[in-house]
Amino acid sequence: MASLLFLSVLTLTLYFSLFSASAASIPPEIHQACKATRYPETCESSLAQSARLPPKPTPLQIIQSSIRVSSENLKTAQSMVKSILDSSAGNLNRTTAAKNCMEGLHNSEYRISQTVDALPRGKMKDARVWMSAALLYQYGCWSGLKYANDTQLVNQTMSFLNTLVGYSSNALSMMVSYDVFGKETGSWGPPRTERTGFWESGGGGATELGFKGGVPSDLPADVTVCKDGSKGCYKTVQEAVEAAPENLPAGKRFVIRIKAGVYEETVRVPFEKRNVVFLGDGMGKTVITGSLNVGQPAKPGITTHNTATVGVDGDGFMASGLTIQNTAGSEGHQAVAFRSDSDLTIIENCEFIGNQDTLYAHSLRQFYKSCRIQGNVDFIFGNSASIFQNCTILVCPREVNADQGETNTVTAHGRTDPSQSTGFVFQNCLINGTEEYMASYHSNPEVHQNFLGRPWKEYSRTVFIDCNLGALIKPEGWMPWDGEFALETLFYGEFQNSGPGSNLSQRVTWSTRIPAEHANTYSVQNFIQGDQWIPTSS
Template identity: 35%
Template sequence: MTVTAVQKAQLYNLLSAALTNVDTCIDGFSHSQSDKKVQADILINDWMGLNSTVSDLLSAMDNILKVKETETVPPDGEEWPECLSAEDRVLLEQQPRVVHVMVALDKTGKYMTVSEAVKNAPVKSSERYVIRIKEGKYKENVVIPKNMTNLVFIGDGYDKTFIIASKNVVDGDTTFSSATVVVAAISIPLAHRHSRSGSASISAVVRSTCAATLYPDLCLSTLVAAAPATAVKTSRDVLITALNYTISIVGNNLLTVKNLERQRLLLSPREQGALSDCVEMIGDTLDEVRATSAELGEFRFKNYSLAAHKENLLTLLSAAQTNQDSCLDGFSHGGADKKVQAALIAGQKHVFRLVSNAMAIINSLSTAEEAAAAALKARPEERRLEEEWPEWLSAGDRRLLQSSTVRADVTVAADGSGNHRTVAAAVAAAPEGRSASRRYVIRIKAGVYRENVEIPKKKTNLMFVGDGRMNTIITASKNVVDGSTTFNSATVAVVGGGFLARDITFQNSAGPSKHQAVALRVNADHSAFYRCSMLAYQDTLYVHSLRQFYTHCTIAGTVDFIFGNAAAVLQSCDIQPRRPNPRQKNMVTAQGRDDPNQNTGIVIQRCRIAATADLRPVLASFPSYLGRPWKRYSRTVVMQTDISDVIHPAGWFEWDGNFALATLFYAEYKNTGAGAKTGGRVRWGGFRVLTSAAQAEPFTAGRFIGGGSWLKGTGFPFSLGL
């Protein structure tokens, strides 16, 4: 079906309002424990069904309704929404030529109260009905009911005409009913009688910008809904407007999930955990989209080059999309989970598509300045390096990672000889908002620490220093079989940015029969790990999102044991498939890139891939593969790595039949060892053998995660190439 952009935007607004009404109904029972009993006993099942139905309609509109081509009509005048006619704008900007009725406290008008004037106004009027409210303080609650359409209030000035009341929650009202003035009427100009053309004015710049996205109709309709045409003059205006609209949608989405989370009595423990995960991740999405919009705002007013910041913007938005996917993944462990998932899926996918469009627009903004900036960043191709670190690691951080002695701010010791007995206690006591120049170092003495640890978002630039990976071990056993979500099963979860760790083992001891059980989850930007071990079975290392770097680490596991959607580089690491359960296959990676505009992937460079001692004698019974595509645009590159015969000659394995085999990006470059021969590799459309340094260069640490050189103070040679 073909509609105008304005018509599609109106449909979005109506369905969004329907979802908001249901949420607001639920909110009305949130003021006391007795309210919540009614909320839980009566409303939750109906809420979930209605929410799911309306959400499905919102999602379906992207595919069913197509925006028609229209002639460009130059906008003029002030920046008013297009639903306001020329006559409406005159009413708002100038003294009205016609006043239908007057309200005055001094009895010089027809009515003394605003409510009386509203009550006697015409019902379902197709023309504007103007109520003049003279100077004074009108102490009353006013409701404009749904059938009182096209009313206009004109006062004598915002400092002269006041409508005042005092309803509130403490005295027994709901938030919804406490409003001094309530406007429930709607007006839908279906005929567009005052429009200068038969449909929305959509400029050429909007059309050309939206054409570069995966969801162009959604792009057009949201822009019409979000801003007047005069506010969108350049492609960057399109991008900023789209992001600001996305922020509002994510905020509503977060409220929806929080409302559902409150119904804990009707949810299983795993559903409760999954909803808590969603609240955290959607909150992260909101922060990431806001950060992107703020950074773009600086470009807008300071004329910054997009080229120098493009990867940072894509990193933030890639993480935002990953959060939406991960929220839904938390409900994929059982049939009961999927009922709750159904109530969320359309809202999450809607945000995913909005963010996708923003990333596509960023990728499409290629100017001569950006091309020149890219040329200046060209890297030498064949300079060999002994070591390589991301450029966002300062010289001080590199010394911290490598120094034999590090001065700690606090010490953790299980025997009581330090400041804290547990790692979690040390993290809880750490300051918030540390800068990289004032890194907070927690030394963890030798010992086995049986605990789950989370470094929250506000605890930035923390560093863990152990006494060696064989001596300092943090271990726990949360897992999916026992009721956890994959996301929440991590022994150590890192969310605070700028995190560093060295000389520690992160372990999940749940065992192969417990399915997903994460040792380390990282969704922290600019995080790095040196001489650490990550040990588990299925889903050992969760490189969830943002930029990450691992060097001289050991990662051991069975199924999908390095997985996620970060931009992650592993250098000089030992990657060890171990013995799985009977009839299982080992998968080294399961990368989760779900949009072609994301700048994410897993890069394994100059590592060693070999079997553990327990797998070695039974290699023939348990084939191992370099990876399989968890999501449609999965991207993994293995280069300059020694691959033993633990890897099957086919190299890679499918996820589910032909899913993603043509859209994935799997590549190998200059690998060695018995398992590195590419003659027997899969023949998928998305697999390739890289044959030149130019093809491999984008996946080096210097290019892929925005870094790549030693600073002079480190004393080591450096290279930004292969």
């Protein structure tokens, strides 16, 4: 099987090599549209032989054909990863990587199908979100295999996935140009970011940043979870999730009331369980707790993704009035409390407690309101488009060598492509330390180094707007990841923050003071289209 798949990859490579048309033989419409991509030659060669494109294709037809190239190659990637899984019995690390890959590529396939459906209906913002996620999952599959690359088949699959990521990037880049400039492909160009002076939806200043909405307060419960498992109650949260119907349509919700108590369990809301709502009795009262962690050295078969106490894949997830925690401690290293891959996530009045990697806002659109998030190393991370509104973000002490000082980062955003519509936006949040941490900080502030973020991936994007930044934030504000990596491509911005940690005079040169006329780019309405899906409140 491995040799057959190698021949399949080789055949595809030869196909594109043999039929790579010269510039003169490529239709001018394709040549011009591909100028909007990061890989124009790959774009042209993959589209020039498309039998489904008319002689003079429209920009939308070119984009649709580019997405088709991605979709067709995705199927080959899925077959290759399945072969890895089938040949990995007895190898726990490779089996786990392949299973996570299969799940990610399935998600990618679904998001591409959503994109295909949205484009002819003019829902370009949605299409860009979904294609951004499709690209994220393909990259994630490649990245996961990197840690289990011990066979020729895995190496070949990673090479193929790298090509697939390029195809998807090209499709997404053209979608961005189409959304911004319309059908006039003469205005299309390679993707740009705020770092190069390009803002989307930049008008209106900060007037729309006070969007009011969240989890509705009057949702009746469909089922109830009780710690004692009394009559009419489920005893575990997972049992209640399993009782939810699959694929609920928009406007329908399955509400799970979780009564006060400490629920020691790992909870998964699967892909098919849409519009599930968790309603607790309040932070610190309803607590879901776990302790899965990667550890050091890393534990076989355990990945950061899998450590989440609560992990959500079904779209439309909501939660209110509960605490989710991972108690692994600093020595557990990556140990996630909550992970969301749910598009249109709404979380309000919830608490997330952990150390490293507390909150994994992995993908798609997420909205956190009036939440409390606690950790120390990269404790809000992922590649989603997430807005944190009126939240309290607290650095907590590590148990290891706390008296010798430590370096902590609030965020680690993971955007890998400049066309992805992702980033972290903090609005009207408090960034400070827990009481315990601040006591240690005040006794010897020089050994405690705290930063707003560092670039996990090349196009990391994070902004703080109207936030109160405590004294624990270093004057430099932001921290490199590794040498010069991503310092020319990331976007880290601040606007009208207050507090002792907000002084911009000593900020690193690669961060930005957001111009007032562009602050509205990061509103709930513009950045995550929240006015279309977040229930409003007065």
